Amino acid sequence: MTTGHDSGNPDVGGGPARHIPVLVRPVVEFLSPKPDGVYVDGTFGAGGYTRAVLAVPGTRVVGIDRDQSAVAGSFSLVDAAQGRLTVSEGRFSELDEIASSMGYASVDGVMLDLGVSSMQLDTPERGFSFRFDGPLDMRMGGDGPSAADVVARATDAELARIVFLLGEERHSRAVARAIVAARREAPITTTRMLADLVAKVVHHRPGDIHPATRTFQALRLFVNDELGELSRGLLAAERALKPGGRLVVVSFHSLEDRMVKAFLVSRSTQAAGSRHRPEVARPAATFSILTKKPVVADHAELADNPRARSAKLRAAERTEAPARAGDTPIEPVLPSLDDMTRDSLARRR
Missing domain, CATH: 1.10.150.170 (Putative methyltransferase TM0872, insert domain)
Structure with missing residues (x-):
């Protein structure tokens, strides 16, 4: 999620950044980008996090966004990055596949800024906000x-x-x-x-x-199936990150934060066995947690951007253990859109 405040900072030469991402300083600190490192910005938006990472000489970024307008708005930054940035339309739940298709079998960092962006909120025709009257849409793609x-x-x-x-x-x-x-x-x-x-x-x-x-x-x-997307995205990040790679996630409400916390806690401990079954080799921890408590915005950022008040950052570092298979974070069981469509048609017959 980003703010609507213009920083006036040209960053990588792509002109002034239209929006400042929430918690950008701690995001970059925990990501710890290094020259020649490859990083995935799974929620590219206006490119605020990407600009901060590209400010480290030699870094490369794979930007992903499901919103076509965000991808279209990235062209000037892509040009300014001179080959160090590629932006793809897609979902961050597929980030490992997207990075691999670009020649990166593993990456040094993944950053996810969950929720809706300021650009989406402030565009009435997208239908995300009741501050404006617009069509009841809300689709990110x-x-x-x-x-x-x-x-x-x-x-x-x-x-x-x-x-x-x-x-x-x-x-x-x-x-x-x-x-x-x-x-x-x-x-x-x-x-x-x-x-x-x-x-x-x-x-x-x-x-x-x-x-x-x-x-x-x-x-x-x-x-937008956001909780399902988050569940799959965390697993994709686990698969994509190389040993020592960093995962940084910024969430904006308790449902997301609880899922991220539960995932990292489960992945930072060796999987438990059962006292009712013979002892078997248990999967090793795949992450080491870097944030014992979520990082929140300080007073200065809150004064500049009230939308940061609910932001929580959690970060972890990938271990050398292989990614676990067939294990997903728990998300609410909800009706399916396809079922709704079929049921609605049946009721009209």
């Missing part, structure tokens, strides 16, 4: 069902589960019932329509976050 499709197709039980698990909204059932009742009268197609609808059933006091915040978060996470 251009494919798949939109948030409007989910709101139109999901049953009240499915909506309640999505909003409760991904938005941690205590009033999820009331929100779901309100959505189902409203869509019988007219389709819910804009961010303003949904935000106003949720505000009528989720009570809040002055100073609280907007009542629709958690519902919007839940729909965005669901539409």
Whole structure:
């Protein structure tokens, strides 16, 4: 996630950076880029982290983003980097395959900045924010069902589960019932329509976050399969990093942070056996944790960028042990978009 503050710093000669990434200094410190090192920026965005890494002479970066506009906006930085930067449209869950396709069998570092970017939030037609009235879209890429499709197709039980698990909204059932009742009268197609609808059933006091915040978060996470992407991305990073390579992850809400923490804790200890089974060789730890507690923004950064208030950074270093197979972080079990589509068509027949 990035801010909308212009640094005025030309960095690698690609012109002023339009956005400053959150926690950029500790990200670079934990990543510890070295000359001739290869690094993957799995959430390229406006390229803020990439610029900081490329400032170390001789480094090379593979940038990945599922948002076509982010890839298109990278051209000037790619040119300025003079062969040290390649940006690919894709998902960071495939980062090991993307890096390998570019000739990098292993890499020295992976950085992930989770969540939605400021550019996406500040573009009304993307439909991520209720600060503007725009189409209820929320897709980071251009494919798949939109948030409007989910709101139109999901049953009240499915909506309640999505909003409760991904938005941690205590009033999820009331929100779901309100959505189902409203869509019988007219389709819910804009961010303003949904935000106003949720505000009528989720009570809040002055100073609280907007009542629709958690519902919007839940729909965005669901539409983009962000927790599934994170789960697969952590495993991809484990496969891609060479011994001594660093993984740095910045998350913005508790669901993501808990997944990252659980993954690193499980990977930093030798896998446990069972007292009911014969003793067998157990997989060795694949990571050594560098952050006992998550790193958060300091007062200076918070004053400059209020969006950094919920950011948490966790970092770890890859050991020499081989990546573990068939073991994924736990994520909530949710309805599938494909099932919703089939069920919606069946109900209309």
